[in-house]
Amino acid sequence: MIEFTLWDILRNLLFAARWTVLLSIAAFIGGTIVGLGVLFARISERKWVWKAAHWYIEVFQGTPLLLQLFLIFFGLPQFGLRIEPWTAAVLGLTLYASAYLGEIWRSGVEALPQGQWDAGTSLGLKRWQELRLVILPQAFRITTGPTVGFLVQLIKSTALASILGFEELVRTADALNNATFQPFRVYGLVAIIYFVMCFPLTRYALWLEKRQAKY
């Protein structure tokens, strides 16, 4: 058996943590793009569009993320689509994030008084222009706190990619645990690494929300 010092374990974990960071960033970017689509669908004036968006959100917020990932990773090959763990994880986390981000931003849009829309109309703006120039900038501003808060949830959610075989923090921890038989130390360190990544963001989200509440 190879001897692993504490430093060996930590070094390997920190090395794997970059995949956690990359996966989080990819999912956040993907989630933002798709989430904007969800937001637009949700505030659409066509009934069937927002109904569809409503069910999209219901499905992604009402089922376990793990099953969503399983459906993509194990389910798609059934139709002849081979998919890598990384692609499956990014795709799954993107869809999952889009449902939450879409809802968060919609709450921002709905928090704005009707007068903001009316003002846009009275200036002769089209609906799309109203959205882009008047509504969305304000809606995003008042929801930065919850958006950052969700980013923490997303970072934690990337841990599930380990189950698909993607070599991020938790997967590496499993391997180290099998090699060292020191689960207390290994998973303890993993918890600390996640904490160090998430805690500053949690604090920042809280600060943003407090600042927002003042207005």
Place this chain on the structure above:
Amino acid sequence: MNGAFDFGWLATGSRALLEGAGMTVMLTVTSTILGMIISVFGAAARRGHIRWLQALVGVYVEAIRNTPFIVQLFFIYFGLPSLGVNLNPVWAGIIAMTLNVGAYATEIVAAGLGAIGDGQREAAQALGLKPRVVFFKVILPQAMAVIFPALASQVVMTMLDSAVISQISVRELTMHANLIQSQTFRPFETFAIVAAIYLLLAIAVRRLLGFCARRYVGPGLS
């Protein structure tokens, strides 16, 4: 294995899925009850005047909120035995879920307590009620009415998180889904059906809690 959808396995698999759903519900109910108890005392401590207790609860809440559920679960199930604490998988799952609901609900309840003005406490004290009575009979019920929707969605989220407990071989819904798909080679149909079961459970839990809220906490809540 390609081709049209095949739900033939449902005839034999439905019993296993029902059992799995039962385990998922059991894990959720147990951890919700235990977590609520933690949260009421946790929130009271957080807003109380005992400094070290306040700090202790703070560390607990932040530790849980800033680490993934799967890491907490593995730490409890694989890590604790090295301290001489051996747990069976079901108990490890219940503990992990309880600690989770407890931490999030502590934050929610504490926020609810903060939303109830000092006037309520002062009025109750002026009537000569003991601090314990003031907390449980005057402040807490009002706080609960404010935060009920947030608590309900936390319970649903924790139930969905419980899918991860399949990874330590607890025979809940996702574990059964995995077993079925490995036998039938129909992963898409199996996971889709099981996702639908979770969705129905989530809607049912939300409805049930909403009903309880209207019945026991106060009218006008959903």
